[in-house]
Amino acid sequence: xxxxxxxxxxxxxxxxxxxxxxxxxxxxxxxxxxxxxxxxxxxxxxxxxxxxxxxxxxxxxxxxxxxxxxxxxxxxxxxxxxxxxxxxxxxxxxxxxxxxxxxxxxxxxxxxxxxxxxxxxxxxxxxxxxxxxxxxxxxxxxxxxxxxxxxxxxxxx
Numbered sequence: 001x002x003x004x005x006x007x008x009x010x011x012x013x014x015x016x017x018x019x020x021x022x023x024x025x026x027x028x029x030x031x032x033x034x035x036x037x038x039x040x041x042x043x044x045x046x047x048x049x050x051x052x053x054x055x056x057x058x059x060x061x062x063x064x065x066x067x068x069x070x071x072x073x074x075x076x077x078x079x080x081x082x083x084x085x086x087x088x089x090x091x092x093x094x095x096x097x098x099x100x101x102x103x104x105x106x107x108x109x110x111x112x113x114x115x116x117x118x119x120x121x122x123x124x125x126x127x128x129x130x131x132x133x134x135x136x137x138x139x140x141x142x143x144x145x146x147x148x149x150x151x152x153x154x155x156x157x
Contacts, residue, residue: 006059006087007052008094015043015050016057023060023077025141031075033142042075047100051078051091058082059091063107067100073109088117096121 009015021039024031031039042062051059059078065071073095078087095101108126111118126132 004053004085006090008091009050009052010048010098011050012043012048014052014057015048015060017043019057019079020060020075023079024075028075028077031141035141038141047071047098049091049095049098051087051094053082059087061091061095063095063101065100065104068103069105071101071104071107073107076109076114088114089120092117092121 017036017040020043021034021036024039025034026032042064045064047063047065047067049061049063050057059082060075061073061077062075063071063073076088076091078091101107109118109123115123
């Protein structure tokens with residue numbers, strides 16, 4: 001159980017961009033090498049949930065969504081020293097109790113080892129995997145720089 005209450009914020013200005021970037025680039029397989037600018041851009045285009053103990057951000061989740069029908073839950077984490085205190089479940093409760101997420105028809109996610117965290121919120125294996133496709137570029141953050149991203153380089157628009 002948590003020893004200190006976790007406060008949840010969806011205010012983009014409250015998010016600790018440096019901490020989120022450091023965690024993603026140093027402690028995840030999916031975003032290793034991602035630039036700070038790319039993380040900042042991804043937060044701007046998403047509904048973000050930050051978990052705070054006092055003024056310190058200790059947890060994060062990002063929902064990429066059209067705000068009407070669909071969401072992709074990603075970049076979910078709790079900092080190592082704060083794990084095992086119920087913060088992941090508290091963060092997920094906040095995500096799924098949000099009025100915005102409650103109206104979405106479909107929310108998907110990808111996880112390698114957190115099925116027990118997401119299962120109680122209704123997540124199950126994809127019922128028709130043959131319908132899903134993906135374009136996966138696992139080395140995109142390390143094989144090129146963000147100058148090739150047209151959204152990051154306004155002169156290319």
